[in-house]
Amino acid sequence: MSNELLAKAVETNTTVIGGMSGSADPTTGIHVGSEGKGGLLNPEQSARFLDYMFDATVIGKVARTVRMKSDTTEIDRIGVGEKLMKLAAEADNTGANSAVQFSKISLTTKKLRLDWELSTESLEDNIEGADLEDHIARLMATQAGNDLEDVVLNGNTSLSTDALYKSFDGVVKIAKANGHVVAGAGAAVSRDIFNKALKAMPRKYKQRRPDLRFLSGSNLIQDYLYSTSQNIQNVNPQDIASSIIRGDQGSLGGPAGFIAPFAFGIPIVEVPLLKETQTGSYASPSGEHGDIHLTFPNNVVIGIKRDVTVYRFFWPKKDSIEYTMYTRIGTQIEQADAWVVVKDVKVAS
Incomplete structure (x- = not known):
């Protein structure tokens, strides 16, 4: 489904911007507006876009996903410990109240991007012709999901030379x-x-x-x-x-x-x-x-900022089509x- 969405983005000429509030509705089609030169996704459709980014992953399929309205959020945790009950004696008021334990974990997202471009010659000379653009978009959508799962698992901020892993700790x-x-x-x-x-x-x-x-x-x-x-x-x-x-x-x-x-x-x-x-x-x-x-x-908690943007531009001086996709994501162990x-x-x- 992410492939279909990117294909729709291609048809709209330039930009697709969507918010991430609301829940996904699998019965709703992807609507691309005709206002201006871009298309506007409603919140439910944007939620579907993010869900489908993880459709070909393993951890992304089973992890708890948190839709975030800000770059950083706190997740509350509550616990009561164990072995709280004790023997009670007759007519004895020596009981003590058990404490409830409250704690928080912080979830911070980082901005990630994916860039690719296609020359006009590649579209003209390839056996798929103009369909090559859609094909490449589908491949990039799948790879985006794989890369996100990779950094969720293996991210390490100490690896300062790795363009992906240095984003956050996995x-x-x-x-x-x-x-x-x-x-x-x-x-x-x-x-x-x-x-x-x-x-x-x-x-x-x-x-x-x-x-x-x-x-x-x-x-x-x-x-x-x-x-x-x-x-x-x-x-x-x-x-x-x-x-x-x-x-x-x-x-x-x-x-x-x-x-x-x-x-x-x-x-x-x-x-x-x-x-x-x-x-x-x-x-x-x-x-x-x-x-x-x-x-x-x-x-595993995966936090996703609620804005997803896919840009498509044709550069006349380069005679090529350029794509840029942004997302904000973070992870934490609950x-x-x-x-x-x-x-x-x-x-x-």
């Missing part, structure tokens, strides 16, 4: 700084790795065990599948039974994001953009490493205490 860096970190120490992915992750998760979150998910890169999942197929001792009958009882797990709708065999009854979700080329942080590391994450998928990372898991060569 959830991997936030989780390693504030969550529960388990040292993989260069071990290969196995049931032991998943077992350590589960044991590191605080027990109060295990009350929602059916909602937990392991998140892993593609190669580590492949290594795990290969190891279980090679050694029958690595197969967990409970996981086989879980697959049969629960039935087929529905796809998350992206090019990846399928659910691999369970690890101790918890599905493993493939997230291809999780880095698996990291250098180990243990003594004398060798080879490439990745991370295994355990959390609730909606623990509850870092409910996130476990097993780092330094070695990827088989």
